[in-house]
Amino acid sequence: MREILNALLKALKSLFQPKMLALVLWPVVLATILWGGLAFFFWSDWVAGLQGLIDHAAVHDFLGRHELSWVARAAATTLAIMVVVPLGVVTALLIAAVVAMPYMVRFVAERDYPGMELKRGGTMMGSIWNGLAGVFVFAVLWLLALPLWLFGPFALIVPVFLSAYLNQRLFRYDALADHASREEYQQVVERAGGRMYVLGGLLGLVQFVPFLNLLLPIYIGLAYIHFCLAELHALRTGIGIEV
Structure with a gap:
C-alpha cells in the first residue's frame, strides 16, 4: 500500500508542474468534442x-x-x-494513454529516474493494440454489468471495479514501454499486478468528484508512470521500492 500512496503523491506533485498542466485538459476537451458532436447529430x-x-x-x-x-x-x-458518458471517459483515457504518455514518461524519468536504462520493449503499435484491446474488454464488461445498475450498491461498486481494470490495462504498458524490456514488463506485471488494480480502483473514485475528474486522465498516467518505474527500479536493483 505504501508504494501506491507514494505513486499518488508523486503524481500529484508532477501534475502541477507547468509542462503537465499544459496537457491536463486536452484529452477531456477532445473526447467531449468528439462525443458531443456525435450526440448532437445522432442522439435522437x-x-x-x-x-x-x-x-x-x-x-x-x-x-x-x-x-x-x-x-x-x-x-x-x-x-x-x-x-x-462512459465512452467519453474511455476516449479521454485512451487519448492520454496513447498520445500523451510518451511525453509524460520522458518528463517523469528525467526528473525522478535520470539514470534508468532505456530498453524500449514497447512500440507505438503495441501501445495502440493494448489500448484498443483494453477498451474492447472494458466495453464488453460494461454492457454485461448494466443490469447490476438496477441494484443500488452495485451502481457505485461496478464503475470502480471496471475503472480499476481499464486504468491498469491502458497505462501500465505505456508507462514501461521505453524503459523496460519485454521480459521486464512481464515481470513487473506479475509482481505488482494486484497493486496496479488497487491503484486503478482508487483513481477510479476520482471520477465521481466534480472538476477533479477533469484532471483524471493525465493524473492517472502520472500515477502509473511513478508506480511502474519505481517497480522497475526495484526489480533491477533487487531491493524494496524507495519511499
Whole structure:
C-alpha cells in the first residue's frame, strides 16, 4: 500500500508542474468534442434505437397495460446517457494513454529516474493494440454489468471495479514501454499486478468528484508512470521500492 500512496503523491506533485498542466485538459476537451458532436447529430437515433429494443422486451407489454409507457422512454434516454458518458471517459483515457504518455514518461524519468536504462520493449503499435484491446474488454464488461445498475450498491461498486481494470490495462504498458524490456514488463506485471488494480480502483473514485475528474486522465498516467518505474527500479536493483 505504501508504494501506491507514494505513486499518488508523486503524481500529484508532477501534475502541477507547468509542462503537465499544459496537457491536463486536452484529452477531456477532445473526447467531449468528439462525443458531443456525435450526440448532437445522432442522439435522437440512439434513443429511438434503444426505445425499439425496450419495445420488443416483455417489460414493455407490462408497462403498456399499466399506462407507464413514459417509463420506457425515460429508460431509453437513461441507457443512452449510461453508454455515452462512459465512452467519453474511455476516449479521454485512451487519448492520454496513447498520445500523451510518451511525453509524460520522458518528463517523469528525467526528473525522478535520470539514470534508468532505456530498453524500449514497447512500440507505438503495441501501445495502440493494448489500448484498443483494453477498451474492447472494458466495453464488453460494461454492457454485461448494466443490469447490476438496477441494484443500488452495485451502481457505485461496478464503475470502480471496471475503472480499476481499464486504468491498469491502458497505462501500465505505456508507462514501461521505453524503459523496460519485454521480459521486464512481464515481470513487473506479475509482481505488482494486484497493486496496479488497487491503484486503478482508487483513481477510479476520482471520477465521481466534480472538476477533479477533469484532471483524471493525465493524473492517472502520472500515477502509473511513478508506480511502474519505481517497480522497475526495484526489480533491477533487487531491493524494496524507495519511499
